[in-house]
Amino acid sequence: MTTTPGLAAPASAPEDVPVAPPRRGLRRDGLAGPLMAGPAVLLLVLFVAVPFFAAVGFSFYNVRLGDPRDPTFMGLTQYARIFTDPDVSSRFLSALLHNLVFAAVVVPVQTALALALAMLVQKSIPGIGIFRSVYFLPVVFPIALVALIWRLILARGDDGLLNALLGFFSGGAFGGQDWLGSELTALASVIVLSIWQGVGFQMVILLAALQQVPADLYEAARLDRANAWQRFVHVTLPGINTTLVFVALYTMILSLRVFDQIYVLARSGGGLNEDATRTVMFEAVTSAFDENNIGRASAISVVFFVIVVVLSLVQRRATRERED
Amino acid sequence: MTQTGSAAPADRRRRRAHVPRYAVLVVTSILFFAPVAYMAAASLAPASRTLAGFEVFDPREWGLHNYTGVASSLSSDSTGHLWRFFFVSFTVTVSVVGLGLVVNSMAAFALSRLSWRGRNLVLLGILLLLIVPFEAVAVPMFYLYNDARNTLWIQIAPFIGNALSIFLFYSFFSGIPRSIDEAARMDGAGPLRVFWQIIAPMSKPAYASVAVLTFLTQWGAFLWPVLMISEPNLRPLPLQISVFAGQLPPAWGEVMAFGVLLVVPVVVVFLVFQRWFIEGVASSAVKG
Numbered sequence: 001m002t003t004t005p006g007l008a009a010p011a012s013a014p015e016d017v018p019v020a021p022p023r024r025g026l027r028r029d030g031l032a033g034p035l036m037a038g039p040a041v042l043l044l045v046l047f048v049a050v051p052f053f054a055a056v057g058f059s060f061y062n063v064r065l066g067d068p069r070d071p072t073f074m075g076l077t078q079y080a081r082i083f084t085d086p087d088v089s090s091r092f093l094s095a096l097l098h099n100l101v102f103a104a105v106v107v108p109v110q111t112a113l114a115l116a117l118a119m120l121v122q123k124s125i126p127g128i129g130i131f132r133s134v135y136f137l138p139v140v141f142p143i144a145l146v147a148l149i150w151r152l153i154l155a156r157g158d159d160g161l162l163n164a165l166l167g168f169f170s171g172g173a174f175g176g177q178d179w180l181g182s183e184l185t186a187l188a189s190v191i192v193l194s195i196w197q198g199v200g201f202q203m204v205i206l207l208a209a210l211q212q213v214p215a216d217l218y219e220a221a222r223l224d225r226a227n228a229w230q231r232f233v234h235v236t237l238p239g240i241n242t243t244l245v246f247v248a249l250y251t252m253i254l255s256l257r258v259f260d261q262i263y264v265l266a267r268s269g270g271g272l273n274e275d276a277t278r279t280v281m282f283e284a285v286t287s288a289f290d291e292n293n294i295g296r297a298s299a300i301s302v303v304f305f306v307i308v309v310v311l312s313l314v315q316r317r318a319t320r321e322r323e324d
Numbered sequence: 325m326t327q328t329g330s331a332a333p334a335d336r337r338r339r340r341a342h343v344p345r346y347a348v349l350v351v352t353s354i355l356f357f358a359p360v361a362y363m364a365a366a367s368l369a370p371a372s373r374t375l376a377g378f379e380v381f382d383p384r385e386w387g388l389h390n391y392t393g394v395a396s397s398l399s400s401d402s403t404g405h406l407w408r409f410f411f412v413s414f415t416v417t418v419s420v421v422g423l424g425l426v427v428n429s430m431a432a433f434a435l436s437r438l439s440w441r442g443r444n445l446v447l448l449g450i451l452l453l454l455i456v457p458f459e460a461v462a463v464p465m466f467y468l469y470n471d472a473r474n475t476l477w478i479q480i481a482p483f484i485g486n487a488l489s490i491f492l493f494y495s496f497f498s499g500i501p502r503s504i505d506e507a508a509r510m511d512g513a514g515p516l517r518v519f520w521q522i523i524a525p526m527s528k529p530a531y532a533s534v535a536v537l538t539f540l541t542q543w544g545a546f547l548w549p550v551l552m553i554s555e556p557n558l559r560p561l562p563l564q565i566s567v568f569a570g571q572l573p574p575a576w577g578e579v580m581a582f583g584v585l586l587v588v589p590v591v592v593v594f595l596v597f598q599r600w601f602i603e604g605v606a607s608s609a610v611k612g
Binding site for chain 1: 353377380430439468519571572576579587
């Protein structure tokens with residue numbers, strides 16, 4: 001690659017121009033490239049690449065913070081433990097299950113809701129900007145704050161707004177639910193508040209895709225007397241297919257990363273049922289933080305990463321197949 | 325006269341056709357806005373009304389006592405000072421966004437426009453780092469950088485270099501015709517000048533998008549501060565509100581007042597730069 005400009009420059013240069021200037025340009029380039037890329041590359045090495053390889057390394061040892069003894073090599077014991085040792089694996093596997101349930105619900109529901117909202121605000125009718133802003137507004141709310149707002153709305157007994165509403169509409173027959181504390185509804189509550197916070201982001205991505213679908217395709221479909229549903233299935237969906245797949249898989253990776261709202265609700269007076277909602281990241285952080293078990297937390301991080309990579313590869317393949 | 329006379333019924337018909345759409349828009353907006361309205365109402369209501377069903381919305385009892393309360397609750401070194409949390413969040417976010425724009429766009433320029441030994445290797449490395457989420461390296465970083473706990477710089481430095489930002493800049497720069505900067509190079513402009521005076525000014529949308537995406541993630545940053553910050557005066561806002569909410573007995577009205585204070589700066593930034601927010605988020609999908 002580096003020789004290409006050197007070969008190309010003299011060929012394209014007029015004959016009376018000496019060869020020196022392009023070569024000087026090349027030498028300047030030779031230094032400018034690494035210098036301009038240097039700061040970002042250095043930071044990425046220090047704060048992504050090195051920690052990543054450290055995670056793999058730590059996962060083979062029983063690393064502890066402030067431990068005077070040297071860490072001993074354990075091979076794959078940490079991995080074996082998180083999957084098979086009942087003391088550890090029950091928590092880790094339930095965390096993994098919660099992530100998968102979270103993803104299985106949030107990916108279709110949030111993507112469908114985002115698409116519905118995007119189609120709702122697609123037409124530029126008077127005042128549409130206000131509605132777009134309202135749906136997008138929760139995206140700028142830090143999820144830690146969102147968790148606290150919903151903790152109060154979902155408060156148990158008749159105190160919470162949701163219970164009061166349900167009690168009002170059912171004439172007092174229904175209400176008094178402990179949404180965050182009950183094993184049945186804890187994860188569902190976290191899912192609802194997460195979708196509320198995040199759906200505007202996906203809506204905006206899908207709105208941009210909808211606006212790329214050529215208007216004459218709709219016109220042609222209308223001339224063929226296609227009804228609204230047929231236009232949606234045969235024009236809209238094929239037109240935004242690539243983006244839809246991107247959004248769905250992006251949402252899936254976000255679902256695996258869930259941590260903030262669980263931690264806030266479990267640790268800051270939220271009364272969240274921890275056993276019914278813990279996620280893989282929550283497990284990694286509590287292993288590192290509460291139990292000072294960096295080795296196990298690193299093994300969890302590596303497993304987490306492998307899952308993310310597998311899903312990213314699925315995403316690439318799915319997207320590429322659609323494009324072909 | 326005849327023109328307006330014939331246009332009016334058509335107009336009215338068109339407006340009537342939008343009625344169902346408006347109805348759905350209004351109902352969903354109310355559902356979406358309800359939690360925000362609840363936060364605002366709870367920040368104004370007395371403590372006895374915060375968790376008392378609809379009574380929180382009774383405006384006769386509203387006042388600013390929760391705001392004065394949160395200001396006086398958070399005014400000592402043991403609790404941290406209210407202004408300090410804003411200072412930390414503001415400093416961290418502005419530094420990460422500002423330095424990130426410079427560092428990442430410069431790297432993307434070097435990768436897309438300059439030829440140098442190792443360029444393809446670096447490009448490949450960055451594409452690989454793109455799939456490493458921060459969560460996967462948070463724990464080992466907590467161990468590796470333990471000596472830097474409770475500092476401002478450790479909240480900033482890890483987030484300046486960003487593979488996704490480089491990738492977004494790289495895609496944008498690659499879409500600018502090469503003839504434009506090659507002409508400048510012919511006139512003797514060095515790489516830095518081509519970048520600074522030609523490519524960067526042409527790429528304002530890319531800068532705006534990356535700025536918005538970085539701002540959104542950074543203002544809400546929680547996981548890293550949880551691991552690294554225990555000193556009250558170095559807590560960013562999202563960490564502090566969770567600590568504040570965890571106090572016993574919790575003063576929920578004051579927590580919600582804190583929430584309003586926390587979110588108002590972002591909402592103002594959002595409303596002012598709305599167009600860039602929308603375009604920035606929409607452009608994050610170029611990966612697909």
